[in-house]
Amino acid sequence: MDWGTLIATTIAAFITLAIFSFLYKDNPFYKFAEHMAVGLSAGYWVLILFHNVAIPNVYQRLMDGQWWYIFPTILGALMWTRFSRKASWISRYPLAFYIGIATGVAIPLEMRAKVIEQLNGTVGLIEYWRSPGALFLTSFNNTLILVGVVAGLVYFFFSKEHKGVTGVTAKFGIGVLMIGFGAAFGFTVMARISLLIQRVQFLFFDWLHWY
Amino acid sequence: MGMFERLMALDRRWVYLILGLAVMAGVKARIIIPIPISQEARRIHGFVDSLQAGDAIHLAMDYDPSVMAELQPMTLAFLKQCFEKRIRVVVSSLHQFGPALAAGALDTAVARHFERTGERIENGVDYVFLGYKPYPALIILGMGQNYRIPFPNDYYNVPLDDLPMMRDIKNYDDVKAVINISGTSATDWWISYGNGRYGIPLAIGVTGVMATDYYPYLQTGQIFGILGGLEGAAQYEMLVNTPGPAVEGMSVQMIAHAIIILFIIVGNVAYFARRKSLPQGSGSV
Amino acid sequence: MKRQLPIIIIFILGVFMVFQYHIPHETSEFFYEFIALDWPPIIGMFALTLGIISLVRVSITRVRQRQDNWQYSIVTLVALTTIMAAGFIDTRGADAPPVRWMFDNMIIPVSSTMFSLLAFFIASAAYRAFRARSVLATILLVSAVIVMLRFFPLGPLTDPESELSRWILTVPNLAAKRAIIIGVGLGIVSTALKVVLGIERSFLGRD
Numbered sequence: 289m290d291w292g293t294l295i296a297t298t299i300a301a302f303i304t305l306a307i308f309s310f311l312y313k314d315n316p317f318y319k320f321a322e323h324m325a326v327g328l329s330a331g332y333w334v335l336i337l338f339h340n341v342a343i344p345n346v347y348q349r350l351m352d353g354q355w356w357y358i359f360p361t362i363l364g365a366l367m368w369t370r371f372s373r374k375a376s377w378i379s380r381y382p383l384a385f386y387i388g389i390a391t392g393v394a395i396p397l398e399m400r401a402k403v404i405e406q407l408n409g410t411v412g413l414i415e416y417w418r419s420p421g422a423l424f425l426t427s428f429n430n431t432l433i434l435v436g437v438v439a440g441l442v443y444f445f446f447s448k449e450h451k452g453v454t455g456v457t458a459k460f461g462i463g464v465l466m467i468g469f470g471a472a473f474g475f476t477v478m479a480r481i482s483l484l485i486q487r488v489q490f491l492f493f494d495w496l497h498w499y
Numbered sequence: 500m501g502m503f504e505r506l507m508a509l510d511r512r513w514v515y516l517i518l519g520l521a522v523m524a525g526v527k528a529r530i531i532i533p534i535p536i537s538q539e540a541r542r543i544h545g546f547v548d549s550l551q552a553g554d555a556i557h558l559a560m561d562y563d564p565s566v567m568a569e570l571q572p573m574t575l576a577f578l579k580q581c582f583e584k585r586i587r588v589v590v591s592s593l594h595q596f597g598p599a600l601a602a603g604a605l606d607t608a609v610a611r612h613f614e615r616t617g618e619r620i621e622n623g624v625d626y627v628f629l630g631y632k633p634y635p636a637l638i639i640l641g642m643g644q645n646y647r648i649p650f651p652n653d654y655y656n657v658p659l660d661d662l663p664m665m666r667d668i669k670n671y672d673d674v675k676a677v678i679n680i681s682g683t684s685a686t687d688w689w690i691s692y693g694n695g696r697y698g699i700p701l702a703i704g705v706t707g708v709m710a711t712d713y714y715p716y717l718q719t720g721q722i723f724g725i726l727g728g729l730e731g732a733a734q735y736e737m738l739v740n741t742p743g744p745a746v747e748g749m750s751v752q753m754i755a756h757a758i759i760i761l762f763i764i765v766g767n768v769a770y771f772a773r774r775k776s777l778p779q780g781s782g783s784v
Numbered sequence: 785m786k787r788q789l790p791i792i793i794i795f796i797l798g799v800f801m802v803f804q805y806h807i808p809h810e811t812s813e814f815f816y817e818f819i820a821l822d823w824p825p826i827i828g829m830f831a832l833t834l835g836i837i838s839l840v841r842v843s844i845t846r847v848r849q850r851q852d853n854w855q856y857s858i859v860t861l862v863a864l865t866t867i868m869a870a871g872f873i874d875t876r877g878a879d880a881p882p883v884r885w886m887f888d889n890m891i892i893p894v895s896s897t898m899f900s901l902l903a904f905f906i907a908s909a910a911y912r913a914f915r916a917r918s919v920l921a922t923i924l925l926v927s928a929v930i931v932m933l934r935f936f937p938l939g940p941l942t943d944p945e946s947e948l949s950r951w952i953l954t955v956p957n958l959a960a961k962r963a964i965i966i967g968v969g970l971g972i973v974s975t976a977l978k979v980v981l982g983i984e985r986s987f988l989g990r991d
Contacts, residue, residue, distance in 0.1 A: 296885065299889050300890070300892070303889075303890060303897070304897045307894060307897035307898055308897060308901070311515050311519075311901065311904055312512065319853065319856050320856065320859055321894050322856075322894065323856040323859040323860045323863075324860070324863045324894070325890065325891055325895060325898075326839070326860050326863075327859065327860035327862065327867075328863045328864070328886055328887075328890055328891050329891055329895075330836045330839050330840075330864050331863065331864040331865070331867035331871070332596065332599070332867055332878060332883065332886075332887060333596075333836060334836055334868055334871075335867070335871035335872070335877050336595055336630075336877075336878045337595075337633070337829045337832060338871075338872075339656070339871070339876075339877030339878055340598070340630045340631050340632065340654065340877075341825055341826065341829040342829060343877075344651050345632075345649075345651060345829075346826055346829075348651070357826070359823075360827060361826060363823070363826075364827040364828075364829060364830035364831070365830055366830075368834070377787075380790040380988050383831075383987070383988070384793040384794045385797065385827065386634075386828070386831075387794055387987065388793055388795070388796070388797025388801070389797050389798075389801055389824065390634075390636065390824075391794070391798050391801075392797055392798035392799065392802050392976075392980065393692070393801050393805070394636075394691075394972060394973070395798075395801075395802050395973055395976045395980070396802055396806065397692055398691050398972045398973055398976070399969065399973050400691075400695055401691035401694070402691065402965050402970075402972070403970060405695075406715060406962050406969070409719035409720075409962075410962065432956065432959065433718075433955055436955075436956055436958075436959025436960065436963070437963050437966070439963075440959060440960055440962070440963025440964070441963050441966060441967065443963075444963065462920060463920065463923055464956050464959050465960045465963070465964075466920050466921075466923040466927065466960075467923060467927040467956040467957060467960060468711065468956060468957045468960025468961055468964075469924055469960070470923065470925065470926065470928035470931065470952075471711045471927055471928070471953055472708070473924070473928040474927070474929075474931030474932045474949075475707040475708065475710050475727060475728060476707060476708045476906065477755075477759055477910075477932060478707040478728050478752055478756070478932075479566075479569060479706050479708045479728050480707075480899075480902045480905075481522070481755040481903050482568045482569045482707065482728060482752070483566070483568045483569070483899050483900035483902070484518075484755075484900040484903035485522060485526060485568065485729070485752070486568030486896065486900070487900045488522055488523055488526045489744055489747070490893075492526055511908045511911075511912070514904070514911050515904040515907070532935075564891060564895035564896050565895045565899040567892070567896060568896060568900075595832075596895075598878060598879075599878065599879075599883075599887040599888070602879060602884075603884075632825040633824075633825055634824045634825060634828045637820075637821055638825065641817075641821035644816070644821060645817070648818075648822050649821070654879065655876075655879065696805075711953060711957050712964075712965075714953055714954060714957060714958045714961060715961050715962040715965055718954075718958060749935070753935040753936065756932045756935050756936075759906075759907055759910045759932065760929060760932055760933070762907060763910050763911070763925065763929065765911070766910070766911045767914075767915055767925075
């Protein structure tokens with residue numbers, strides 16, 4: 289291994305250990321690494337915005353004679369009026385422009401992807417019963433999904449008191465939701481452990497070459 | 500203080516230490532365990548495998564270093580498959596800290612491919628890296644109209660029209676699918692906006708935390724495959740015959756999971772034993 | 785001018801974009817491609833720098849006023865200046881070798897290690913808080929444990945073909961998550977409608 293790599297991995301390893309030291313208790317090494325990362329990340333973000341947006345999407349287009357890009361540039365720059373107490377209301381214009389577009393595109397598309405398609409998929413499950421060679425287990429599962437979705441939605445429906453039939457359905461719904469949350473917890477454990485494994489792999493293999 | 504009280508009052512740092520030592524021992528042991536491959540992973544692999552050399556695919560890498568442990572191995576395994584099959588890859592990164600990871604993954608995948616086969620994979624010919632723009636939802640829509648709307652230039656500031664690969668690629672109509680490897684809500688936008696508006700076939704590789712949330716979209720066909728966390732990455736590594744850090748990590752996962760299940764059991768036994776020994780009505784902590 | 789006009793802009797653009805989706809027309813396509821999708825990244829660039837400028841201002845204030853832990857704010861400022869200098873000197877910007885070096889050896893270790901601490905916290909939570917206190921808590925716990933057992937070769941329980949954890953994922957979990965997705969979807973649409981119609985305007989701030 290060359291010296292450059294050794295120095296680089298050693299620095300990375302010390303930073304890794306500094307962050308791990310937080311497990312014992314908060315300390316200056318941890319704070320140092322944390323604040324350094326905040327500064328570096330913010331600086332990196334500025335560079336990405338400058339080289340990936342300001343140059344290609346604004347500067348080069350203006351230089352190529354596409355003068356109309358001066359409009360979004362001015363509109364964007366108005367965001368900076370936020371820093372003035374008197375003029376901060378001007379920043380509502382670029383904000384309004386973005387929000388108008390973002391909400392406008394969201395309404396039909398989110399309705400379709402998250403509501404209509406999902407309801408379609410659920411109702412479509414019933415069709416399976418009628419298909420030739422339908423398996424009992426699959427039909428059972430499909431019914432369970434259908435009932436689970438309906439019960440879950442009833443649980444979220446707060447305009448009617450959860451009593452009687454509504455109450456029983458809502459209870460079943462929360463039970464189904466709990467199974468879902470349990471599954472999510474199980475996967476979250478894997479996710480968190482993965483991050484730890486990767487750091488230990490880095491320390492053992494990349495830094496110490498301790499295979 | 501009885502045994503159960505003592506167990507319940509155990510300093511959390513002991514828990515940390517046990518887990519830490521177990522993971523270290525597991526990583527050092529480097530045991531490879533058999534990895535069952537899920538249908539969801541097989542479907543993604545099969546889809547890419549069915550493509551012809553020269554076809555294009557869009558790889559959206561929307562993640563940052565905090566979750567790279569789970570997602571970078573997926574990306575590398577996926578790129579290996581594409582490069583081997585000579586499938587052209589359009590890469591974007593809609594997370595502000597993603598571009599460096601994406602550029603790093605591309606460099607690594609290109610170097611490994613060269614080592615293995617002696618073939619050169621060229622930027623602009625075999626793959627294009629678009630880079631980052633803010634507001635992922637609108638960028639996804641923009642690319643659906645024309646990649647050049649949000650990305651007049653690629654990440655290295657070369658105009659897209661000057662890149663040989665992009666000559667016949669205007670928008671999603673010219674790529675066979677989008678594979679979104681993501682640790683953010685960009686996945687939701689790819690589903691609602693990319694698939695929803697432009698009908699592009701979509702498969703996702705997400706963190707373990709997110710994985711269970713996307714099964715409904717699988718059943719409706721809005722996505723055609725899911726890789727979930729390190730497990731998904733390990734499955735893909737196996738599918739492309741390159742066991743790597745994810746496959747190695749799975750034996751460590753097994754050990755760590757055993758320990759956490761044990762923690763749950765011990766915690767519950769101590770809790771119930773203590774509750775039983777307390778007089779009625781004294782409450783439980 | 786200060787409040788009404790932005791609300792009118794949102795209304796016009798929002799309604800226009802909804803119609804544009806349903807009734808694509810040459811003129812509306814032009815607006816969609818060349819303004820609605822082309823301008824936001826540019827505006828976003830300015831909006832996102834607000835946070836960074838605030839960070840610099842807060843750090844400078846902390847140092848000036850010698851607030852608690854002000855020394856660390858110097859670390860932040862020095863780090864920020866260093867990486868920016870490295871990126872602006874080189875025309876490759878964020879892809880300049882020194883920037884990539886700092887990213888790989890300083891940002892990645894902090895960010896990935898910070899999140900790996902959660903492995904310890906989740907283990908501690910499993911030990912201290914994950915109790916079968918009630919029926920619902922027991923359902924949650926059993927489901928979690930079954931899913932976690934999927935790594936172990938325990939015969940029919942974890943057999944890949946008839947795996948119990950797979951059933952949990954694709955049946956009750958699917959139902960639960962779908963109910964949530966539909967709820968979230970309706971929430972997004974109703975909030976978006978409220979914004980477009982000017983009922984929800986808290987994001988504009990107070991006068």
